[in-house]
Amino acid sequence: MTVLAERIEVADIAPTRTDDPIFHLRGVKYVYNGRHTALDGIDLDVWPGEQVVLLGANGSGKSTLLKLLDGIYAPNEGTMTALGSDIAAVASGTDSFRFHRRVGLVFQDPDVQLFCATVFDDVAFGPLQLGMTQADVKERVDESLAQMDIAHLAQRAPFELSGGEKKRAAIASVLSLRPDVLLLDEPTASLDPRTKWVLVELIRALGRDGRTIITTTHELEIVPGIAGRVVVLGEDRRVLADGTPDEILGDRDLLLRANLIHEHRHQHDGVVHEHDHEGDHHP
Ligand SMILES: Nc1ncnc2c1ncn2[C@@H]1O[C@H](COP(=O)(O)OP(=O)(O)O)[C@@H](O)[C@H]1O
Ligand SMILES: [Mg+2]
DSSP states (O other), X not given: OHHHHHHHHHHHHSOOOOSOOSEEEEEEEEEETTTEEEEEEEXXXXXXXXXXXXXXXXXXXXXXXXXXXXXXXXXSEEEEEETTEEHHHHHTTTTHHHHHHHEEEEOSSGGGTOOSSSHHHHHHHHHHHTTOOHHHHHHHHHHHHHHTTOGGGTTSOGGGSOHHHHHHHHHHHHHTTOOSEEEEESTTTTOOHHHHHHHHHHHHHXXXXXXXXXXXXXXXXXXXXXXXXXEEEOTTSSEEEEEOHHHHHTOHHHHHHTTSEEXXXXXXXXXXXXXXXXXXXXX
């Protein structure tokens, strides 16, 4: 009797989702130039406050999907809403201004994002576009630089920065709009190991503030640090799996199928050895 009562109580307090998803995609297809299919039937819901990693091999459609989530592209087929709006309205520009105050995309290449004379100016650009006062702009810039721990770089020119510093400046330039949703395209790609972990810690801290963060990567090692949920894009350009980091990273067959690890066979003294490798293999 007691046990049953306890069970009911636990079930009663289990979280239920009453809020609407921020992103809702069904059967979303995206084709470049009418010829190259980049996404071929994506079904995905993302809820407020989630930290999602989109994990996929090169060419699986991660960047394309982020551009759809940011309203840069509209689907060729399927249905998609973002923050309750039809994404086609955002992509056509009708709803773009309101949308981009709430959703910010950090491109893989920081040079796309940094075009001003100083880091300060780049981070101030968004708030200035919103018509904020000088004092408010400065407050936003200081806050964003502090979040990325680069206050000391404010007066530097972007071209003087290291890869990791540029990345942090690019993220700060998006944070200054105080977006609810942050989209990060391969934020740790081509960074040295120490810089990579600095960035993982910074992204983790942003997630603790309750932001929704969607990060693409093909690097398995960074996933546990930044993900509450992992969505795997398969080579067929659809969602292959969706689960917790433990579930996904523990599924060797899945990772092999998604081309996120590969089995490497070679011989020593006539004996065949098998190893799993993560990411690129340099012979
Ligand atoms: N501008 C483009 N024109 C034509 N095809 C493209 C373009 N950008 C990407 N693609 C193709 O779309 C597919 C998905 O690319 P992308 O989204 O960049 O994948 P990922 O970011 O996972 O590496 C790939 O086959 C790629 O060659
Ligand atoms: Mg990409």
